[in-house]
Amino acid sequence: MYSGRTGDNDVKVLATYNIKGGVGKTATSVNLAWLAAHEGAPTLVWDLDPQGAASFYFRIKPKIKGGGKRLISGKRDLEDCIRGTDYEGLDLLPADFSYRNMDLFLEHAKKPERRLHQLLEPLAGEYDYVFLDCPPSISLVSENVFYAADAVLVPTIPTPLSLRTFQQIRKFLDARDLGSLKVLPFFAMADRRKQLHREIVDNPPDFMTGLLGTAIPYTSEVERMGVFRAPLGSFAGRSWAAQCYENLWADVKQQLHGSGGTYP
Amino acid sequence: MRRFEFIIPEELKSGDVQARLQQSLHLEAEPPAVVRRTCFDSFDWRVHGASAILEGLHDGKHYRLIWRALSADKRREQIILGKAPRFARELPPGRLRERLDAIVEMRELVPLVTITSRVHTLRVLNRNDKTVARVAFEDNSVRRPDSARSVALDRRAVVIPVRGYQKPCKQLVKALESMGLAPACDDLMLTALAKVGNTPGGYTPRLDLHLEDGMRADQAARRILLRLLDIMEANEAGTRAGTDTEFLHDFRVAVRRTRSALTQIKDVLPLRTLNHYKSEFAWLGQITTPVRDLDVYLLNFDSFRASLPVSARADIEPLRVFLDRHRRIEQQALVKTLDSVRYRRLVNNWREFLRRPVPNRSTLPNATRPVLEVACERIWHIYQRSLDEGRAITADSPPEALHELRKTCKKLRYLMEFFQSLFPPRRIKSPIRALKALQDNLGDYQDCTVQIATLKHFSHQMAAEGDAPPDTLLAMGMLIDELERRQVAAHEEFADRFGKFDSPSNHDHYRELFTGCIPDERETTT
Numbered sequence: 001m002y003s004g005r006t007g008d009n010d011v012k013v014l015a016t017y018n019i020k021g022g023v024g025k026t027a028t029s030v031n032l033a034w035l036a037a038h039e040g041a042p043t044l045v046w047d048l049d050p051q052g053a054a055s056f057y058f059r060i061k062p063k064i065k066g067g068g069k070r071l072i073s074g075k076r077d078l079e080d081c082i083r084g085t086d087y088e089g090l091d092l093l094p095a096d097f098s099y100r101n102m103d104l105f106l107e108h109a110k111k112p113e114r115r116l117h118q119l120l121e122p123l124a125g126e127y128d129y130v131f132l133d134c135p136p137s138i139s140l141v142s143e144n145v146f147y148a149a150d151a152v153l154v155p156t157i158p159t160p161l162s163l164r165t166f167q168q169i170r171k172f173l174d175a176r177d178l179g180s181l182k183v184l185p186f187f188a189m190a191d192r193r194k195q196l197h198r199e200i201v202d203n204p205p206d207f208m209t210g211l212l213g214t215a216i217p218y219t220s221e222v223e224r225m226g227v228f229r230a231p232l233g234s235f236a237g238r239s240w241a242a243q244c245y246e247n248l249w250a251d252v253k254q255q256l257h258g259s260g261g262t263y264p
Numbered sequence: 265m266r267r268f269e270f271i272i273p274e275e276l277k278s279g280d281v282q283a284r285l286q287q288s289l290h291l292e293a294e295p296p297a298v299v300r301r302t303c304f305d306s307f308d309w310r311v312h313g314a315s316a317i318l319e320g321l322h323d324g325k326h327y328r329l330i331w332r333a334l335s336a337d338k339r340r341e342q343i344i345l346g347k348a349p350r351f352a353r354e355l356p357p358g359r360l361r362e363r364l365d366a367i368v369e370m371r372e373l374v375p376l377v378t379i380t381s382r383v384h385t386l387r388v389l390n391r392n393d394k395t396v397a398r399v400a401f402e403d404n405s406v407r408r409p410d411s412a413r414s415v416a417l418d419r420r421a422v423v424i425p426v427r428g429y430q431k432p433c434k435q436l437v438k439a440l441e442s443m444g445l446a447p448a449c450d451d452l453m454l455t456a457l458a459k460v461g462n463t464p465g466g467y468t469p470r471l472d473l474h475l476e477d478g479m480r481a482d483q484a485a486r487r488i489l490l491r492l493l494d495i496m497e498a499n500e501a502g503t504r505a506g507t508d509t510e511f512l513h514d515f516r517v518a519v520r521r522t523r524s525a526l527t528q529i530k531d532v533l534p535l536r537t538l539n540h541y542k543s544e545f546a547w548l549g550q551i552t553t554p555v556r557d558l559d560v561y562l563l564n565f566d567s568f569r570a571s572l573p574v575s576a577r578a579d580i581e582p583l584r585v586f587l588d589r590h591r592r593i594e595q596q597a598l599v600k601t602l603d604s605v606r607y608r609r610l611v612n613n614w615r616e617f618l619r620r621p622v623p624n625r626s627t628l629p630n631a632t633r634p635v636l637e638v639a640c641e642r643i644w645h646i647y648q649r650s651l652d653e654g655r656a657i658t659a660d661s662p663p664e665a666l667h668e669l670r671k672t673c674k675k676l677r678y679l680m681e682f683f684q685s686l687f688p689p690r691r692i693k694s695p696i697r698a699l700k701a702l703q704d705n706l707g708d709y710q711d712c713t714v715q716i717a718t719l720k721h722f723s724h725q726m727a728a729e730g731d732a733p734p735d736t737l738l739a740m741g742m743l744i745d746e747l748e749r750r751q752v753a754a755h756e757e758f759a760d761r762f763g764k765f766d767s768p769s770n771h772d773h774y775r776e777l778f779t780g781c782i783p784d785e786r787e788t789t790t
């Protein structure tokens with residue numbers, strides 16, 4: 001029986017996940033984590049992607065002293081690797097290029113599919129939210145993420161191929177006993193100029209159960225995060241896209257806490 | 265993470281400090297900000313008692329409620345709110361709510377002092393323009409929340425580390441020290457409280473008396489009674505306001521203790537005076553009962569509701585409306601009584617009497633005896649009575665028998681608390697602890713008995729007022745069933761609790777402490 005989640009009831013672990021790349025996983029992690037911290041909730045982002053995009057956005061070197069292997073094996077203390085970002089209450093566990101071999105590191109652990117969960121446990125009292133920014137794949141890393149997370153946020157571009165990918169993810173998750181894990185898909189990079197996008201967003205297919213009400217638009221502001229190397233809210237807080245992330249965050253909190261309250 | 269606070273000497277300008285820092289560090293200024301921080305605590309200083317500070321911080325954008333531990337771990341919890349909360353129960357669920365619920369419970373959060381800070385923050389940047397430390401220069405002033413007059417406080421420089429970047433933080437600390445800035449010893453909020461003369465821990469409902477062994481019993485009794493009067497008066501304004509239920513609770517406890525002291529510290533006050541005040545304080549206890557009874561129901565309402573089956577929970581709500589309405593009516597009546605000449609006269613005359621010096625000689629048998637002797641005699645006597653009453657209780661005893669024992673135990677507890685300072689602190693704790701465990705059981709039993717009777721009374725009253733939908737009466741019936749179950753459980757537990765209280769070891773504790781100084785002690789209960 002699946003019995004994951006961190007022991008502390010208060011911390012919520014959220015994973016942004018998709019098999020596909022370039023769908024807005026990192027932008028989602030970074031922007032939602034910024035919103036959480038901005039509301040006063042101590043928040044951590046773990047950049048699990050060896051490409052280190054989240055670390056880039058926060059101007060933090062994607063480097064773990066001793067590499068990912070020592071971190072996963074427990075030889076290097078996870079807490080020592082955490083770096084504060086430019087924003088109060090928002091910390092980052094940076095990426096490392098060696099994460100490309102994360103599956104191998106995890107395989108050597110005692111309970112390979114629970115290792116990330118174990119590593120996160122000591123942080124439960126320190127943070128209200130932990131965001132896991134996942135690499136695009138289905139692997140042992142993903143299984144670990146599903147075991148550790150309270151909710152998986154699945155950004156999905158409103159196109160037939162992306163919907164098909166979501167179906168694959170759903171099938172993969174349904175085949176496992178993942179207990180109370182919430183699967184929360186939402187539309188990302190939605191382009192209202194495209195009729196197909198509009199049709200799918202307005203009439204989402206039935207298999208997208210748990211679909212969040214907010215769609216994140218395809219806008220240049222989100223891309224400019226790479227120029228400013230900062231979360232959207234910090235440099236374009238009044239933009240439409242930033243507003244959409246705020247709405248998305250309210251949707252996520254509603255799912256997690258059953259209310260739209262501002263409690264971190 | 266630990267922040268480092270420094271006091272900026274008067275002769276040094278903040279601008280000069282900033283300019284000198286700029287010479288060795290890559291700094292970027294954040295827009296200046298005005299931050300207002302208000303310290304909250306309950307009237308009885310529960311947050312302070314938990315070695316923490318609760319502050320509402322308004323930075324122009326958000327209102328944050330922050331819990332800061334003053335202990336070594338410097339634990340910090342915060343939450344964004346629309347406005348300052350008045351009670352912990354108004355907070356959304358989460359860690360901070362849980363913490364405050366456990367510590368402040370039902371007490372109102374009172375604003376004590378407000379610090380206004382003009383803050384200039386400089387960020388220390390690394391080569392990637394990443395923030396690696398911060399230093400905030402604060403110009404601080406303080407005022408009471410009910411006053412517009414501000415008083416200047418220390419100017420401070422606060423070094424705020426960024427996790428994982430220790431070096432720049434150390435550099436900042438070193439640079440500030442080299443400019444002659446001294447580390448601040450006290451938390452700014454504590455300094456602010458002291459500045460406006462608001463002493464943390466200034467009120468406690470505990471007696472906290474220090475009596476000397478050789479003191480005359482009548483003098484000691486007056487000192488005890490005067491302290492109880494102080495507690496009553498400290499809670500009077502809050503009792504009138506009626507928003508925080510515990511003012512009335514503490515007020516009533518002081519009244520009850522006063523009545524107990526009047527009857528239990530025997531033969532120390534002139535009979536006429538004694539009889540007059542016994543009846544006056546009985547009246548005071550009586551007129552404060554209706555509001556407190558309703559408070560108890562309202563405070564327990566959510567747990568009552570939760571004890572019902574889910575389908576019946578909404579049905580009980582009309583009872584809450586009924587209780588609320590009646591509480592408002594009874595509160596008005598209470599305020600009217602507190603405004604009465606009779607009440608004012610009682611308080612004033614009582615204080616005047618207690619302040620009067622004791623006569624050199626007295627015909628009252630206990631008045632001039634050493635207080636320790638009288639205390640031991642009274643405690644030992646009531647202890648023996650409690651044993652007699654407890655031993656007579658069987659499974660078939662009526663509720664009245666347990667109630668009588670409960671009253672005797674209360675008298676015993678009060679007596680031990682009145683005279684606590686006469687005994688070695690470690691040795692008096694054990695008898696009090698044993699008694700407390702028994703009192704908790706008797707209290708549970710009595711609460712259930714009273715609540716069952718009152719619920720029945722309420723149901724008739726609601727029916728008479730046309731406020732009793734059948735489903736509500738059914739739900740109240742279920743509550744009564746639940747209370748009866750608890751009552752039976754408490755009765756069943758009694759034998760075990762009393763057995764511990766009546767144990768030879770506890771008996772030894774009492775005998776050793778309370779018979780040594782009684783002349784001609786003849787032990788009757790062995």
